[in-house]
Amino acid sequence: MSSDTLNLTLRVWRQAGPDKPGGFCDYQLDGVSTHMSFLEMLDVLNEKLIAAGDEPVAFDHDCREGICGMCSLMINGQAHGPDRGTTTCQLHMRRFASGETITIEPWRATPFPVVRDLVVNRSAFDRIIQSGGFVSVNTGNAPDGNSVPVPGNRQEVAMDAAACIGCGACVAACKNASAMLFVSAKVSQLSILPQGQPERSARVLGMVAQMDKEGFGSCTNTSECEAACPAEVSVSHIARLNREYMKALVFADR
Amino acid sequence: MFRVASDTLNSRVPAGPLEQKWDKHRFNLKLVNPANKRKYSVIVVGTGLAGGSAAASLGELGYSVKAFCFQDSPRRAHSIAAQGGINAAKNYPNDGDSIWRLFYDTIKGGDYRAREANVYRLAQVANNIIDQCVAQGVPFAREYGGTLANRSFGGAQLSRTFYCRGQTGQQLLLGAYQALMRQVSTGRVKMFARREMLELIVSNGAARGIVVRNLENGKLEVHTADAVVLCTGGYGNVYYLSTNAKGCNVTASWRCHRRGAYFANPCYTQIHPTCIPVSGDYQSKLTLMSESLRNDGRVWVPKNKGDHRAPGQIPDEERDYYLERRYPSFGNLAPRDISSRAAKERTDAGYGVGESGLAVFLDFRDAIARDGEDVVRKKYGNLFHMYEKITAENPYKVPMRIYPAVHYTMGGLWVDYNLMSNLPGLYVLGEANFSDHGANRLGASALMQGLSDGYFVIPYTIGDYLAGAKHGKLAEDAPECRAALQDAEARIAKLLSVNGRRTVDSFHRELGLLMWDYCGMARTKSGLEATIPRIRALREEFWTNVRVPGESGTLNQSLEKAGRVADFMEFAELLAVDALHRNESCGGHFREEYQTEDGEAARDDENYSYVAAWEFQGAGNEPVLHREPLVFENVKPSTRSYK
Numbered sequence: 028m029s030s031d032t033l034n035l036t037l038r039v040w041r042q043a044g045p046d047k048p049g050g051f052c053d054y055q056l057d058g059v060s061t062h063m064s065f066l067e068m069l070d071v072l073n074e075k076l077i078a079a080g081d082e083p084v085a086f087d088h089d090c091r092e093g094i095c096g097m098c099s100l101m102i103n104g105q106a107h108g109p110d111r112g113t114t115t116c117q118l119h120m121r122r123f124a125s126g127e128t129i130t131i132e133p134w135r136a137t138p139f140p141v142v143r144d145l146v147v148n149r150s151a152f153d154r155i156i157q158s159g160g161f162v163s164v165n166t167g168n169a170p171d172g173n174s175v176p177v178p179g180n181r182q183e184v185a186m187d188a189a190a191c192i193g194c195g196a197c198v199a200a201c202k203n204a205s206a207m208l209f210v211s212a213k214v215s216q217l218s219i220l221p222q223g224q225p226e227r228s229a230r231v232l233g234m235v236a237q238m239d240k241e242g243f244g245s246c247t248n249t250s251e252c253e254a255a256c257p258a259e260v261s262v263s264h265i266a267r268l269n270r271e272y273m274k275a276l277v278f279a280d281r
Numbered sequence: 282m283f284r285v286a287s288d289t290l291n292s293r294v295p296a297g298p299l300e301q302k303w304d305k306h307r308f309n310l311k312l313v314n315p316a317n318k319r320k321y322s323v324i325v326v327g328t329g330l331a332g333g334s335a336a337a338s339l340g341e342l343g344y345s346v347k348a349f350c351f352q353d354s355p356r357r358a359h360s361i362a363a364q365g366g367i368n369a370a371k372n373y374p375n376d377g378d379s380i381w382r383l384f385y386d387t388i389k390g391g392d393y394r395a396r397e398a399n400v401y402r403l404a405q406v407a408n409n410i411i412d413q414c415v416a417q418g419v420p421f422a423r424e425y426g427g428t429l430a431n432r433s434f435g436g437a438q439l440s441r442t443f444y445c446r447g448q449t450g451q452q453l454l455l456g457a458y459q460a461l462m463r464q465v466s467t468g469r470v471k472m473f474a475r476r477e478m479l480e481l482i483v484s485n486g487a488a489r490g491i492v493v494r495n496l497e498n499g500k501l502e503v504h505t506a507d508a509v510v511l512c513t514g515g516y517g518n519v520y521y522l523s524t525n526a527k528g529c530n531v532t533a534s535w536r537c538h539r540r541g542a543y544f545a546n547p548c549y550t551q552i553h554p555t556c557i558p559v560s561g562d563y564q565s566k567l568t569l570m571s572e573s574l575r576n577d578g579r580v581w582v583p584k585n586k587g588d589h590r591a592p593g594q595i596p597d598e599e600r601d602y603y604l605e606r607r608y609p610s611f612g613n614l615a616p617r618d619i620s621s622r623a624a625k626e627r628t629d630a631g632y633g634v635g636e637s638g639l640a641v642f643l644d645f646r647d648a649i650a651r652d653g654e655d656v657v658r659k660k661y662g663n664l665f666h667m668y669e670k671i672t673a674e675n676p677y678k679v680p681m682r683i684y685p686a687v688h689y690t691m692g693g694l695w696v697d698y699n700l701m702s703n704l705p706g707l708y709v710l711g712e713a714n715f716s717d718h719g720a721n722r723l724g725a726s727a728l729m730q731g732l733s734d735g736y737f738v739i740p741y742t743i744g745d746y747l748a749g750a751k752h753g754k755l756a757e758d759a760p761e762c763r764a765a766l767q768d769a770e771a772r773i774a775k776l777l778s779v780n781g782r783r784t785v786d787s788f789h790r791e792l793g794l795l796m797w798d799y800c801g802m803a804r805t806k807s808g809l810e811a812t813i814p815r816i817r818a819l820r821e822e823f824w825t826n827v828r829v830p831g832e833s834g835t836l837n838q839s840l841e842k843a844g845r846v847a848d849f850m851e852f853a854e855l856l857a858v859d860a861l862h863r864n865e866s867c868g869g870h871f872r873e874e875y876q877t878e879d880g881e882a883a884r885d886d887e888n889y890s891y892v893a894a895w896e897f898q899g900a901g902n903e904p905v906l907h908r909e910p911l912v913f914e915n916v917k918p919s920t921r922s923y924k
Contacts, residue, residue: 044835062560064671070565070786077784077839082830085838087353089526091566093667094451095357110670117670142497143836150474153354157466161459162418166338166736169409169416173373176427177420186420186445189452193356222418 033059036128061121085144091116096192101132106196106255114257136204138241151241159233160213188216190258197252203244208252211268228275290909293697294398303402311748318343322506328355331711332512333457334735340464351477356458359526363450364571366442367728369407376439390436391719392868393918399716406737417456434724436616442725447663478533479769481540488707499834505755508706515690515712521793523687524569530845542702543894545715546692548860553688554620558640567686572724575613577648582632611923618721621685644680691718695894699742710734720868781826785842809861820850865889
């Protein structure tokens with residue numbers, strides 16, 4: 028076997044449906060090219076399974092270029108696998124060694140119930156955004172784009188936060204299944220920009236209330252979320268979220 | 282091969298001077314009283330830039346909206362992957378831009394195969410889009426003083442592109458998504474995620490609803506409304522390998538086409554010049570490297586065939602910067618169709634680089650020497666990072682290797698000036714329609730069109746239809762709904778019952794390769810004639826030899842793919858027929874028989890200055906061609922030159 032192919036044992040979580048019991052299944056996959064992406068490796072596994080008369084492994088994916096946030100997977104216990112700032116779809120097999128056993132699981136968090144195999148339901152994130160993660164400006168109401176200048180450094184910090192792809196890795200990586208990094212990214216972006224000011228208090232209170240209602244856990248500042256985040260959103264946004272929340276509780280006109 | 286209808290399609294472009302058409306038209310459109318809007322229901326399929334902005338804006342107006350997407354959240358739509366930017370003629374850089382110039386560049390960029398009035402309206406409302414997005418909190422790049430920054434894109438000699446690092450599509454989509462979520466929270470929009478549209482419901486000749494499959498539990502659902510707005514993107518995945526997301530498909534459009542909607546100009550496909558080359562037969566998709574990189578990157582190949590030295594060791598005088606050589610005034614920012622063909626010309630001639638020889642260099646050496654690595658990182662950091670992830674090469678040190686790949690499709694369902702198809706009540710927005718980009722789309726214009734259609738066109742034009750529609754409510758168990766539901770059920774049962782020996786993906790790959798080889802960057806009469814029977818044979822094999830495991834009552838991704846590939850198998854034939862019928866080269870459609878002496882596309886305005894809108898007559902039967910003549914009252918079609 029030449030050095031640019033791998034022989035792997037894949038230990039994959041299989042679960043037929045939301046209310047069905049799940050468990051690990053082991054598959055041997057040989058001759059995996061190191062140039063493949065992780066999801067292409069799973070494609071190859073699925074083609075093999077279908078040819079053998081088995082059902083393929085269900086997993087979420089779409090853009091395969093690291094931006095849509097649809098792909099997920101706990102790979103050897105790490106959300107999106109071992110590389111920093113990288114989604115599963117951008118992870119390549121050159122990162123693994125021949126003979127390795129790779130354990131592949133879905134996101135594990137009560138607010139993200141398993142739909143099938145590695146696919147989970149992340150609609151809780153949509154409901155959090157519905158609770159205030161926007162600027163209320165109807166189409167047609169906008170003043171000229173340059174009428175409100177935004178200092179370059181503030182815009183940069185807002186963009187750092189806005190880069191969140193909503194994949195849920197922060198929740199999956201957190202021992203408390205906290206969604207604080209996700210919530211903080213949107214709260215931070217809109218509290219920094221002038222356009223977000225009118226709803227600043229209502230936004231943070233609404234989003235945090237919905238986050239709690241969905242059953243996400245509390246933040247205990249372990250920063251696993253930042254380490255797992257493929258968009259490299261910083262935990263400093265959680266600090267800003269906490270400040271925004273306290274300010275809103277004390278000073279907001281409610 | 283096809284029959285020609287004697288009628289002429291009416292685009293319903295209003296009369297009057299170009300600059301006044303849209304304003305006058307808006308005045309003439311009928312209105313729905315604000316208190317009555319909630320009585321009208323609208324279905325929006327797809328939640329990308331077009332669908333997200335349309336659903337949000339219609340909800341804001343007070344209509345009862347149902348929005349659908351096949352992904353797990355509306356925020357995932359593939360608009361999110363657009364990197365470079367969005368055009369608008371704000372003229373903030375004071376470099377001589379105007380609505381007229383944006384209009385002119387877009388018409389010319391489309392090789393004079395777009396409808397003048399639509400393109401002018403697009404250029405007019407582009408400025409409103411920027412304002413709207415800024416107000417939503419989209420973090421556009423700024424200058425030090427806090428004003429909005431611009432950069433240049435292909436096909437334009439000025440800076441009119443607004444951007445958010447290399448993630449403009451993401452930020453614009455999240456703006457639309459947040460506006461949509463706000464409407465969901467008010468209850469005016471009901472969101473249905475993980476639903477795939479499988480049929481259009483037509484009642485008394487008008488579009489009145491859809492059949493969708495709930496992808497989580499496999500249940501089929503019927504939804505009816507007063508109008509249907511299709512925003513389901515392009516058909517680039519007919520080539521299997523493309524820069525589209527894996528889920529992008531033609532099914533929603535094709536199902537409407539089968540129910541009577543005309544499909545226009547399917548042969549206008551855009552091959553993007555700067556993508557990461559194919560690395561192996563397991564390849565599942567291709568990754569774009571934004572056109573914005575050509576602001577600072579220089580494209581070249583070695584002057585000598587078979588020069589396998591490391592690129593850094595090849596001295597300047599032995600490099601062929603072929604875009605700068607052939608197109609000195611536009612240089613590396615020549616439009617996409619032209620840049621792609623130039624890369625193909627060099628690699629076909631044996632000057633390609635990399636293991637396969639199917640690549641050219643995109644080199645940042647000079648930009649790094651001039652501006653420093655930090656400046657380059659600030660502009661393109663995430664793109665360089667992505668390139669390194671995929672190829673394990675550091676583009677700050679060695680030039681990127683790039684090759685053209687399928688990226689966007691200009692063709693789509695035919696629509697009139699109101700964005701309504703020939704089926705009353707069926708509107709088509711964004712990449713799914715055909716109207717604004719002609720035969721080639723300029724960079725940073727897709728985001729502009731999607732948001733223009735959704736934020737600023739459909740909210741006006743749909744009211745005109747609804748105000749005049751007197752059709753009453755359609756029950757979800759009406760005969761036409763039940764029939765459509767049964768058709769969808771029967772198709773699923775058929776796919777599951779074949780139980781052959783080949784996987785869906787293996788068919789899709791074979792179809793894609795066929796289309797790429799004979800209906801891709803260059804097409805010939807003989808190649809197309811030979812391809813059509815091969816598509817038919819493959820389609821026949823698909824229906825007798827495909828294996829779709831599992832059942833319909835659960836999440837079944839093989840079944841999802843099978844339905845999409847089955848529709849691509851029918852659509853591919855129409856694409857090839859359209860390419861064969863159009864005996865000229867224009868924009869993304871390059872027929873080798875029709876080129877100038879120096880290898881540029883040779884249009885035939887006398888015979889082909891029309892939109893080809895195809896009517897379905899049954900799979901495998903000759904389609905009927907309806908023509909909409911293109912009338913140029915304001916610009917004179919000329920030979921497109923970027924020299």
